[in-house]
Amino acid sequence: MAPSSMPGSIADAARSALEIGTGTARAAIALTRSGVVRPIRPERLYGMGKALVRYGHSATAAFCVGAARHPYRLAVVDDDGVETYAELDARTDRIAAALLASGAAPGGTVGILCRNHRAPIEVMVAAGKAGADVVLLNTGLSAEQMRGVADQQKLHTIVTDADFLDIVPDGPQVVRTDGDGPGTLNALAESGGPAELPFKPERSKMIVLTSGTTGTPKGAKRPHPSSLAPAASILSAIPLKAGEPVLIAAPLFHTWGNAALLLASLHGSTVVLQRKFEPRAFLDVVERRRATTIFAVPVMLQRVLEHVGESGGWAGPHRPRIVAVSGSALPAAQALSFMDRFGDCLYNLYGSTEVSWVSIAGPADLRDAPGTAGRAPAGTTLIILGEDDQPVGPGVEGRVFVGNDLPFDGYTGGESELEVRDGLLGTGDVGHLDDEGRLHLTGRADDMIVSGGENVHPGPVEDLIANAEGVREVAVLGVDDEQFGQRLAAYVVRAEGSTLDEDAVRELVRADLAKFAIPRDVHFLDELPRNQTGKVLRKELPGQ
Structure with a gap:
């Protein structure tokens, strides 16, 4: 009997079993196709197996496997130079020993407050070797929020770039990532080696902060995968290849940047990092380092498009295969504009800190159904x-x-x-x-407003305005209204040279949507306030 002709509950179960079986097969194919599963020289199997036994399916294990499998391959390239897998492995042994000696491990918590460079990777890997938990600290936090996070997460140590020393609270041990003197990561590494590390340390937890804009952000505990199934799920839709250079432009402290690091280390890739995002430097490093995969957030693509203009594209002949974005909404018009200039290499992952991934749109989906x-x-x-x-x-x-x-x-x-x-x-x-x-x-769901008895979602209004000529970016949300309960307000950033006015914005909506969806308030701003992953900071908009 075919599943479609079975009784309801049995048919549903049968369909689920078929879907799971098909998904497992697709996952296995994806892992083999990407090169994660491939023949290995026998003399390297011992070191790889030992790393997996000690550290499970974690970034620590992935970099240790890399040191056993391809020790002289570049692990990290950043603004300060290069570091091989073997060098990173030896240095993180010493940092792990120092964390143990300082009392940060086992069972302690280490906060990482850094831009994108090798230090946060070294500390993550070392914490896994020592059995310390890691809290990825958002570089956009205020001093007050940092105090709240340090207390809430019971931070023993904070590893920080010098740029953020002014928001680091008293109490935790502070380790600077710059320089060579006392209190620096280099000094910590020198003090720690050589030393005996635990064979199977306590399982290090990874804690990512939610992107709350007020109060103390909550810490979301990210589990270490128990298998390669999560990576295989992503690989079934985004075709990474083992050993290819990966540029991670998304912040490493964010779920998306951290996921990119896990995928890159699993593939034995060279991870390319820049401390700050700037469109010209971004395009230059893609060409210079021959990055085939890029992990970014949508607002970065917008800045690149503005930099290159109508006829621009990549800085040279090199063409990345994959530009994968997540962290905030990808406007349909932006997706199409990017692919028109840079090729059909764009992938958009929808997810969150809490649920990980939900869905992935590839180039064909973004062409066929823009905005999906x-x-x-x-x-x-x-x-x-x-x-x-x-x-x-x-x-x-x-x-x-x-x-x-x-x-x-x-x-x-x-x-x-x-x-x-x-x-x-x-x-x-x-x-x-x-x-x-x-x-x-x-x-x-909580953005829906009730205006004069009508349910109104800001999303379709925002999409309509965003796709209009003369609009660079827009945010639409509900505000209180004495007469109607709530009303929509639009915050618009005009494109250069645009003469769009309030009435023109309202006419755009009136022509396509119901009367109650027309924003009565239209504010023109020089830019939308955003956090590091591109999400609009709504509390900072006028009238909020």
């Missing part, structure tokens, strides 16, 4: 639930729920804010699936 968040990759369950908590069909809007191999382990403070239905986590977003299984997002 893509499809669920291998091993991922994606459903849309209606108000009755039942799945809805294509084209019907509802709340987005997902299940995959790497959900987070909860918040460090024990808070529980996510919806859970039958083991699936709610993303907090509203959207629908099209007939091809592609996800289209309307916006955050």
Whole structure:
């Protein structure tokens, strides 16, 4: 009997089994195709196996495997030079020993407050060798927020760039990443070696801060994968290749940048880093280092497009195969403009700190359905639930729920804010699936407003304005209204030379959407306030 003709519950179970089997096969194919699974010289197997036994499926294990498998390959290239896998392995042994001697491990917590360069990678790997937990600290935190995080996460040590010393609180041991004197990472490394490290240290936890804009950000515990299934899921949709140089422009302290580091180290790649993002330098390093894969956030692509203009593209003949973005919404017009200038290499991953990934849109999806968040990759369950908590069909809007191999382990403070239905986590977003299984997002469930008795989502209004000529970027959200309860407000950044005015913005919406969706407030700004991953800081907008 075919699954489609079975009774409901049995048919559903059969379909699930078929989907899981198909996903597993796709995952295995993806790992082999990317080069993660390939023949290995026998004399190198011992060191690789030992690393996996000691550190599990973690970044620490991946870099140790790299040291055994290709010790003289460049592990990191940054603004200060280069470091091989063997050099990184030896240096992180010494840093791990120093963390143990200082009391930061085992069982302690190390905060990393750094831009993108080799030091945060060294500290992450060393913490795994010593059994210390790691908190990835957002470089945009205020001094008050840093004090709250240090207390909340019980930070023993903070490793920081000199740029951020003014927000580092009293109490934790402070280690600077620059220089060679006392209190620096170099001095810490010199003091730690050589020493005996624990064979199987306590499992180091990775804690990523949520992107709250007010108060103390919550810490989300990121689990170490128990297998290669999570990586295989991403690889089923984004075709990375082993050994190819990877430029990580996304901040390493963010979930997306951290995921990029895990994928790159798994592939034995050379990780290319720059402390600060600047479009010209970005294009130059892609060409100079022959980066074939780039991990970025959407606002970076916008800045690159503005830099190169209408006829620009890559800095030289080299062409990356993959430009993968996540961390904030990718506007449809921006996706198409980028591919028109830089080729069909763009991939957009939709996810969050809590749920990891949900869906991935490849170049074909972004061409065929601009604005889509893509499809669920291998091993991922994606459903849309209606108000009755039942799945809805294509084209019907509802709340987005997902299940995959790497959900987070909860918040460090024990808070529980996510919806859970039958083991699936709610993303907090509203959207629908099209007939091809592609996800289209309307916006955050809690962004919906009620204006004069009508439910209004800001998302479609924002998308409509964003795609208009003369608009560089826009944010639309609800504000209080004495007469109607709430109303929409639009915050618009005009493109250079644009003469767009308030009435023109309203006419754009009036021509396509219902009257109650027209923003009564239209503010023109020089730029939208954003955090390091490109999310708009809504509390900093006028009138909020």
